[in-house]
Amino acid sequence: MKRQGGFTLIELVVVIVILGILAVTAAPRFLNLQDDARNSALDGLKGAIAGASGITYGKAAIDGVESLENQTISAGNETINIDFGYPADLAALEAVVDGLEADWSNAASGAAILFGYDGYNQRCVSYTPATGANVPAVTEVIEGCGTNF
Template sequence: MKRQGGFTLIELVVVIVILGILAVTAAPKFMNLQNDARKASLEGLKGSIQGAAGIVYGKAAIKGIESTAADTDVKVGDITTNYGYPTANTAGIVNAVSGLETDSQDWVGATTTDKADYVVTFKSLVKAAAPTAADITATKCYVEYKQATSVSAAATTKVVADGNSCK
């Protein structure tokens, strides 16, 4: 009689155990996809804000108003500026970035109490109905736009995404 080839029960169990160990070690890497996707979205928003601020500054330079402070109500189109860059509010950076206010299902933003920063995050991360800048920064997953403070201090944009805070 010919002996049939195949796997024994022990060999199958060992293979299943090895696959289980691999799955347990690899699963957390794949579970972090939402966090990575949100961080990438924030980086994209940062780029949009920087691009819009650069365009506004270029238009302000053409008009010769890039060295004028916001207290004189300087505008480039419908965008208020401070030293040529959009101000950190709805009349400034929100008007400059196309879609920031119209995509209200995705983004929520607010000006900080000192009126020099504008912060934006995902609407789903903030629990308050009318979130303040403090509510947004408490998520530790946001984009922060700082308006220009002088002729030599340009506007800056940064992403704050600490650890797994963007889940």
């Protein structure tokens, strides 16, 4: 008699069960890609705001108004309101960060301006304008924004 060389039904069932267990444990990590993408975009926005604020401060320093409140500087065709060398308000931020008004939702939270996604309040970017010549503007990603955009 010739012996068959295939897999038994039990071996196939065991392999399928093992693959099912692996899929169940790995699936949540891969299904959360949207939150990871949002969080990465928020980190990028934080960098863009911080970089634009730094460039604005440099321009204010060149103009000699980096330590004064309620000043303006010009950048191209735009006039930017600054306080102590940094963008003073939402309009100033929109002038120095390209695409800010088109791509992000915003909300006010005290002195801070929050930026985030519509319907997503787990993380957002907070920009707090400078409040003194020795107190720079603060840009940070915060957890649990507490507001829906």
